[in-house]
Amino acid sequence: MSKYEIVLTTDRTMMSNHHGREFLGFLATGPALGLPEKLWLWLAAPKVRVDEEGKPVEAPYGMRKVEAKLIEAGFEAAIIDPDYIHKHLDSIKILMLGHHDYFAYGPPSSEWWMITGKEPINRISFRKLMESPAVKKAKEKGVKIIAGGPGAWQWLWELEYWRKWGIDLVIDGEVEKVIVEIVEKALANEPLPDYIYVGPYDSPSIEEIPVIKSASVNGLVEIMRGCPRGCRFCPVTLRPLKFIPPDIIAKEIKVNLKAGIKGVLFHSEDVLLYGAEGVEPNPEALVKLHNLARELAGEGPIGWSHLTLSTVKYAEEKYGLISKLMKDIILVGNQEFMGVQVGIETGSPRLAKIVMPGKAAPYPPGKWPEIVEDAFAIMHENHIVPAATIILGIPGETRDDVVKTAELIDKLKPYRSLIVPMFFVPMGALRHRDWFRKKHVKPEHVDVLLKTLNHSIYWAEEMMSKFYLKEPSKFPVKLLIKLFIRYVRYRVEKLKPQLEEWLKG
Amino acid sequence: MSILEDRAFHVVLVSKGNLDSKKVLDKLSSYSALGFRKFIIHVLTNDERPLYLEKLRNIVFENIAYTLIIKYHKLSRGGLNELLNRLENNPYEVIEA
Numbered sequence: 001m002s003k004y005e006i007v008l009t010t011d012r013t014m015m016s017n018h019h020g021r022e023f024l025g026f027l028a029t030g031p032a033l034g035l036p037e038k039l040w041l042w043l044a045a046p047k048v049r050v051d052e053e054g055k056p057v058e059a060p061y062g063m064r065k066v067e068a069k070l071i072e073a074g075f076e077a078a079i080i081d082p083d084y085i086h087k088h089l090d091s092i093k094i095l096m097l098g099h100h101d102y103f104a105y106g107p108p109s110s111e112w113w114m115i116t117g118k119e120p121i122n123r124i125s126f127r128k129l130m131e132s133p134a135v136k137k138a139k140e141k142g143v144k145i146i147a148g149g150p151g152a153w154q155w156l157w158e159l160e161y162w163r164k165w166g167i168d169l170v171i172d173g174e175v176e177k178v179i180v181e182i183v184e185k186a187l188a189n190e191p192l193p194d195y196i197y198v199g200p201y202d203s204p205s206i207e208e209i210p211v212i213k214s215a216s217v218n219g220l221v222e223i224m225r226g227c228p229r230g231c232r233f234c235p236v237t238l239r240p241l242k243f244i245p246p247d248i249i250a251k252e253i254k255v256n257l258k259a260g261i262k263g264v265l266f267h268s269e270d271v272l273l274y275g276a277e278g279v280e281p282n283p284e285a286l287v288k289l290h291n292l293a294r295e296l297a298g299e300g301p302i303g304w305s306h307l308t309l310s311t312v313k314y315a316e317e318k319y320g321l322i323s324k325l326m327k328d329i330i331l332v333g334n335q336e337f338m339g340v341q342v343g344i345e346t347g348s349p350r351l352a353k354i355v356m357p358g359k360a361a362p363y364p365p366g367k368w369p370e371i372v373e374d375a376f377a378i379m380h381e382n383h384i385v386p387a388a389t390i391i392l393g394i395p396g397e398t399r400d401d402v403v404k405t406a407e408l409i410d411k412l413k414p415y416r417s418l419i420v421p422m423f424f425v426p427m428g429a430l431r432h433r434d435w436f437r438k439k440h441v442k443p444e445h446v447d448v449l450l451k452t453l454n455h456s457i458y459w460a461e462e463m464m465s466k467f468y469l470k471e472p473s474k475f476p477v478k479l480l481i482k483l484f485i486r487y488v489r490y491r492v493e494k495l496k497p498q499l500e501e502w503l504k505g
Numbered sequence: 506m507s508i509l510e511d512r513a514f515h516v517v518l519v520s521k522g523n524l525d526s527k528k529v530l531d532k533l534s535s536y537s538a539l540g541f542r543k544f545i546i547h548v549l550t551n552d553e554r555p556l557y558l559e560k561l562r563n564i565v566f567e568n569i570a571y572t573l574i575i576k577y578h579k580l581s582r583g584g585l586n587e588l589l590n591r592l593e594n595n596p597y598e599v600i601e602a
Contacts, residue, residue: 156562162555173572181508191576193545194555196509197565199572201542 002053002088006070006077006183008063008096010149011129013122015081016045017058017217019477021469022265022305023339023387023418028125029101029109031118034487035480041121043480047083054084057259061216061267062149063098066179068210073180079214085134094186095138098149102126103161105154107389107422114423115449130165144168144186148175156195173198174225176208203240211251215259219297220267220305221252223289227269228278229308229358231345243275246292253296263301264293271304271340272311272321279361281315283324290329299333304340307386309375310360312342316378326382337467340379342386344372344419346394347408348401355394369408376415385463386417390452392445393424402444409451416459419452446499450492457489509574514541515597517588519580520550525602526563532600533571541596543572547588549580 009015013028027044035043049057059067059079070077080088085095101109104123113120129135139145145167147155152172155162162170169182169192178198186192226241253264266289268274275285293302315321330338343359346352352360352368360368379386390405409419464485469478514536518529533544546564550557554577561575578584589599 153565156558156565159556159559162558163553167555178508193509193574193576195558195561195565195573195575197568197573199542199568199570201570202508202572 002091003076004053004078004080004088004091005093005187006075006096007085007088007092007094008067008077008079008098009082009085009129010060010063010098011082011122011125012041012047013045013125014060014099015056016048018045019469019474020218021339022218022303024477024481026108026387026420028122029104029106029120030112031116031120033116034484034491037121037124039480041125043477043484044121045125048081050081050084053078054081054087055079055214056081058215058217058261060098061212061220061222063096064212064214064216065210066096066098066148066175068213069176069179070183071213072210073183075183082129082132085132085138089134089137089141092138092143094144094146094183095135097145097147099126099147099151100149101154102147102149102151103154103158105157105425106151107391107425108420110425111421111423127161130161135165139166144192146171146182146186146192148172168192169194169196171196171198174203176204176210177202200240206242206244206248209244209248211248212255215256215261216252218265218303219253219256219261219263219300220265221249221256222267223249223271223274224268228273228276229270229356229361231343231356231359246289249289250292250296253293257296257300262297263303264297265303265305266293267305269306270308270311272307272315279311279314279358281311281319281321283315283319283321286321286325287329290325294329294332299335301335301338302330303338306341306343307384308359309342309344310363310371312375312378313371314362322378322382322384326384331383337383337385337463339385339387342375342388344388344405344408345391346397346401347372347390347405348397349404351394351397351401354396369404369411372408373411376412376417379417380415385459385467388417388419390419390421390448391424392421392448393440395424399442399444402442402448406444406448406451409448409455413455416462418456418459420456421449421452450496450499453488453492457485457492460485510545511543512541513543513545513572513574513595515592515595516544516546517585517592517597517599518546518548519585519599519601520548520552520557520560521580521601524560524564526567528602529564529600530567532598533568536596536598537571542570543574545574545576547576547578549578549585549588551580 018025032040055078063079067077067079101122104113104120109120146169147167148171152170155170222244224243228241272281274289275282347369349366349368353365357365360371363371464482
């Protein structure tokens with residue numbers, strides 16, 4: 001007999017540890033290419049270990065925060081794997097959904113969808129969850145459904161699904177301050193608003209953010225929230241900047257290690273700005289933080305979620321900080337490399353000045369291409385493999401801006417990295433602007449797409465042979481990825497003559 | 506004290522056709538100058554729930570600074586009076602947009 005009146009869940013593409021490799025999770029943002037859908041889903045998002053109640057050992061970090069907040073407020077709340085919701089139909093009163101990309105409108109899902117004309121797996125998977133017998137039964141018995149997370153805004157573009165699935169409330173933004181009151185109202189059957197956007201003034205204080213109670217996917221631990229750089233396309237920059245104190249970070253690392261997670265994955269929009277004064281890194285705070293992680297995790301891997309390229313260059317050139325952290329603390333034991341997400345966004349100094357003037361700081365935005373190249377060189381030397389994004393179709397972009405981006409990609413050839421092009425999705429301070437659509441694609445965009453593809457295929461093959469998925473147990477995953485890379489190369493080669501013809505014309 | 510409604514300004518939005526988002530956003534901006542950072546938008550409309558939100562989309566996406574709480578009410582004279590009675594002790598403005 002279940003006791004949980006509040007069940008938090010999401011679909012399989014989110015409820016997974018992606019074989020312990022976050023990069024593989026991105027496969028779920030595309031449609032199944034060259035593989036059956038089931039196999040593709042397994043590759044991107046295998047099922048996660050659960051207990052007898054269907055509680056996953058690892059779950060998305062944001063959902064863990066909400067779960068912790070509700071538990072601390074005295075509710076019987078738990079994250080439940082989507083395959084086990086039926087076990088809680090007797091007790092459940094509120095079903096809470098979380099997602100990064102409910103309907104595949106975010107980057108890069110929307111781009112794969114546009115290019116291939118096929119629905120991405122994450123969208124299909126979420127729809128399957130909502131139309132599963134367990135969710136339908138829950139709704140029939142009057143369970144309230146509340147949807148949140150970074151992809152909450154997408155519901156405003158899918159009002160028919162909202163109505164069909166009986167969503168009671170969609171909430172967008174940092175919810176720690178308000179979620180308990182919302183749940184109290186829902187449990188008391190008081191009317192709920194339809195939509196809430198939590199603005200920066202209602203952002204929670206450090207004290208209001210709870211420590212997670214159970215493990216997060218791949219040991220992810222938030223070290224700061226917000227970003228001081230103010231890029232106009234980015235929603236994170238709207239959140240007030242706050243640093244999580246080391247003692248709280250240590251508590252969360254311990255929660256993860258206790259659950260059997262082997263490593264620590266620091267999450268921040270720019271890990272190197274932990275404890276920073278503006279964009280001036282704080283070497284002492286960073287070294288302490290990494291020593292803390294190393295001490296707690298033993299020889300387990302330490303990872304970073306995101307970096308800003310200007311901080312990489314500045315931190316290394318001024319303090320030698322990248323080499324220090326990598327050689328002295330991170331690359332000890334079995335860890336040979338670290339993957340991290342970075343944003344190039346554009347190779348055009350003109351466009352950089354307009355939409356992301358703070359991203360280059362403390363350097364001038366006009367130097368952006370040089371900053372990118374220098375940072376890539378530093379990361380290459382230090383065994384950091386960036387998965388870098390490029391945004392095509394930023395409002396105000398000219399053909400010349402796209403050419404500059406293509407030139408920059410050429411300069412990045414010698415550096416081990418993946419470069420992922422994304423089409424502009426209206427978010428952040430630009431969220432009122434129009435989407436980048438197929439009709440806007442110009443030959444220069446196709447040139448960039450081909451260059452990124454060639455770059456990424458080359459380095460992906462190199463990494464597969466040297467670093468990635470070396471454990472014997474990961475052999476099937478490795479084999480499938482190798483086959484997939486070959487398939488992509490074959491398709492690109494086949495399409496090349498047509499594309500080259502189009503580029504000329 | 507409700508955290509959700511604490512120090513909020515209530516906008517009673519009577520929508521009979523297409524919504525003038527700019528008019529609403531200008532109002533939010535003018536009240537923010539008085540110190541309000543949270544707006545509860547009561548939408549009175551004949552449109553169905555949640556489809557009425559399509560007309561609110563621009564308001565939501567144009568805003569990044571304030572907390573917005575959107576509530577639905579079926580459009581009727583009685584409903585409007587009842588809502589205004591409830592809001593008696595709160596700062597509010599009725600907008601036809």
